[in-house]
Amino acid sequence: SQTIHQWPATLVQPVGSPLSLECTVEGTSNPNLYWYRQAAGRGLQLLFYSVGIGQISSEVPQNLSASRPQDRQFILSSKKLLLSDSGFYLCAWRLAGKPDTQYFGPGTRLTVL
Amino acid sequence: KQEVTQIPAALSVPEGENLVLNCSFTDSAIYNLQWFRQDPGKGLTSLLLIQSSQREQTSGRLNASLDKSSGRSTLYIAASQPGDSATYLCAVLSGGYQKVTFGTGTKLQVIP
Numbered sequence: 603s604q605t606i607h608q609w610p611a612t613l614v615q616p617v618g619s620p621l622s623l624e625c626t627v628e629g630t631s632n633p634n635l636y637w638y639r640q641a642a643g644r645g646l647q648l649l650f651y652s653v654g655i656g657q658i659s660s661e662v663p664q665n666l667s668a669s670r671p672q673d674r675q676f677i678l679s680s681k682k683l684l685l686s687d688s689g690f691y692l693c694a695w696r697l698a699g700k701p702d703t704q705y706f707g708p709g710t711r712l713t714v715l
Numbered sequence: 716k717q718e719v720t721q722i723p724a725a726l727s728v729p730e731g732e733n734l735v736l737n738c739s740f741t742d743s744a745i746y747n748l749q750w751f752r753q754d755p756g757k758g759l760t761s762l763l764l765i766q767s768s769q770r771e772q773t774s775g776r777l778n779a780s781l782d783k784s785s786g787r788s789t790l791y792i793a794a795s796q797p798g799d800s801a802t803y804l805c806a807v808l809s810g811g812y813q814k815v816t817f818g819t820g821t822k823l824q825v826i827p
Contacts, residue, residue, distance in 0.1 A: 634813065646759075646804065646817040653813065661814075692758055694815075701746035701766060701808055704815060706759040 604629035608693050608707035615714055621666075621680040623710050625693030628674065633695040635676040636704070637668055641689040652676060653698060688714045717742045717809055721818035728795055729826050736790040736821045738805035748788050750779050751804040753820070759804065763790070795825045 605628045615621060627633055637649040648661045650668035658668050665684050669677045676693060693707040718741045728734050738748070747766045751759040763772045763779040765788065771780040778791040788805060806817045 636815065638817075645819040646806075648815060648817075651813055659813070690756075694759075703761050703764045704749060704806070704808075705761065706751075708758045709756075711756065 604695075604705065606693060606695055606705055606707040608691075608710050610710060611708065612711045613713070615683050615712065617685055617714055618682050621678070621683050621687070621712070623678040623691055623693075623712075625676040625678075625707055626674055627676075627695045630674070630695070630697070632673060632698050634698050635670060636694040636696075637676065637678050638692040638694065639689045640692065640709075646692070650678070683714045685714050688712055717745075717807060717814070717816040719805060719807055719816050719818040721803075721805060721821050723821060724819065725822040725824075727824040727826060730795060730797060732795050732825075733791065733793050734795055734823070736792070736803050736805075736823070738788040738790070738818050740786045740788075740807050740816070742809060743783050743786050744809055745783065746808045748779075748781055749806045749808070750777075750788075750790050751806065753802045753804060755801075762803075792823075795823075797825045797827050799823060800825050 607626050635652045638646045640646050652658050652670045655670050666680050691710045694704050696704045720739050722737045749764045750762045753759050765772050765781040776793040781788045802820045802822045804820045806815050808815050
């Protein structure tokens, strides 16, 4: 069966510090991978998606970047965090090329102080 | 640009009631629509997936319908229970299987 992991689960960082969130998927190959952010009181915002290694599409211009160094690894990064980067970050995967179910990880709660 | 709206934003009902959550989307060119549940501080759990060619899906006490031409979906919950309390999100898949657009959610509280 497939599983999706995210870490860390929670993170408190000062403004201006770097960020690295990691997401890995097990039990499938060549998945489509997604990063979402859920800010307090707001809906889920798609940040990045990837259809393959090294292939990243950005949905929203921002202070963040994403990378996919391996087939089942998706990383969200920032060089300098802003207060507005606080939120709940969710990674998700779906089978490539199919309008199939999207599966979500447990999320990372990021607080920027 | 696809936009997804959910009404109502919040709902409080006594235990045992049947209820309907609504989801509307602006672009009917979708591949599927998915309903999720999110508990506070947790990730999303998939409830039902309706392909664009389907009209409804059922799982236990949940029934989701899709009217693609009018850009609407409903999630029907029968005989609600306190454990159903959560935020319910709908999401549509479009744009070459890549773009998923979420609604803003309906926060449901079932009172014992």
